[in-house]
Amino acid sequence: MTTVATSRLPAIDHARGVALIGMVAFHLTFDLGFFGFIPPDTVMQPFWMVFARLVAGSFVVLAGVSLVLAHGNGLRGRAFVRGTATVALAAVLVTAATLVAIPQGWVFFGILHMIALGRVLGLPFLRAPAWLLVIAGVAIWAAPYLWQSAVFDSRALAWVGFAVTQPLSMDLEPVFPWFGPFLLGMAAARLGLLPTRGIPGPAGRALAWAGRHSLAIYLIHQPVLLGTLWLITTVLKG
Numbered sequence: 693m694t695t696v697a698t699s700r701l702p703a704i705d706h707a708r709g710v711a712l713i714g715m716v717a718f719h720l721t722f723d724l725g726f727f728g729f730i731p732p733d734t735v736m737q738p739f740w741m742v743f744a745r746l747v748a749g750s751f752v753v754l755a756g757v758s759l760v761l762a763h764g765n766g767l768r769g770r771a772f773v774r775g776t777a778t779v780a781l782a783a784v785l786v787t788a789a790t791l792v793a794i795p796q797g798w799v800f801f802g803i804l805h806m807i808a809l810g811r812v813l814g815l816p817f818l819r820a821p822a823w824l825l826v827i828a829g830v831a832i833w834a835a836p837y838l839w840q841s842a843v844f845d846s847r848a849l850a851w852v853g854f855a856v857t858q859p860l861s862m863d864l865e866p867v868f869p870w871f872g873p874f875l876l877g878m879a880a881a882r883l884g885l886l887p888t889r890g891i892p893g894p895a896g897r898a899l900a901w902a903g904r905h906s907l908a909i910y911l912i913h914q915p916v917l918l919g920t921l922w923l924i925t926t927v928l929k930g
Contacts, residue, residue: 701761702890705903708754712902714747716913723914727921748803748865749873755807756877757886759814764881767818772811780808782907786863794862801851802863804910809867810874817878825879833872 721740725732734740763772783804790798799805817825836853844855853868880886890896902909 701886701888702896702900703887704754704757704761705900706890706896707750708903708906709899709901711747711750711754712906712909712913714743714750715910716917718744718747719914720917723917723921727925729921748870751803752806752810752865752870752873753877753880755810756814756874756879757881758877759811760818760878760881763818767815772815776808776811779804779811779907782911783808785911790862797860797862799861799863800847800859801866802861803865805851806865806867806870806874810871813867813871814874814878817875822879822882825875825882829872829875829879831872832867832875833869836866836868 718735718740721730722735724730725734735744762768762775783802786799786802786804817828820828840854840856842856844850844852845857845859847859849855850859850864851866853866853870855866858864858866891899
């Protein structure tokens with residue numbers, strides 16, 4: 693998810709649109725379990741756990757790609773601050789909303805928090821060669837799988853990574869390992885490993901529109917899904 697305006701590659705907007713479809717599919721499955729339409733532990737099954745990681749990872753990778761596309765030839769300070777502040781504000785809104793609605797599993801460092809911080813952490817790497825981005829990305833990705841400590845189990849430190857037991861949260865994407873895919877996205881952009889042609893026709897235009905408005909869709913899709921399912925449940929029970 694990103695709000696940075698730049699000369700856009702249609703394929704990147706399309707990829708972001710596809711990731712949004714995956715996100716909505718996962719959250720719809722979660723919500724169906726919450727309302728009792730399907731077994732409540734459905735999203736805990738291996739397929740859905742892997743699916744969720746792939747969707748989250750795709751957003752983080754695309755955020756790294758977007759940082760290079762927007763600022764790889766020189767930091768555009770005002771645009772960077774505006775884009776990062778927008779994502780950070782959206783992250784704060786998610787935290788506030790979940791703290792009220794789901795106090796036992798509120799989002800203290802979710803994907804939006806990771807993307808906002810990743811944009812800041814990515815600045816020193818804007819001029820880094822692609823090989824260094826790849827090495828750093830793989831190392832950061834692998835680090836919490838190789839070493840963990842209970843010191844990082846509290847919410848105060850769990851956002852860093854390395855927790856043995858992560859605190860309950862509806863969405864937790866720690867810096868380690870998730871800054872790794874961000875750097876790999878930057879490497880892909882540096883290496884030019886990006887498709888230049890997107891999906892043609894109405895499907896492509898719809899995906900491009902969704903990709904350009906990914907942050908807004910992220911913020912409103914769950915209230916829409918939950919409200920719709922609540923209405924259906926109320927009608928069925930009535």
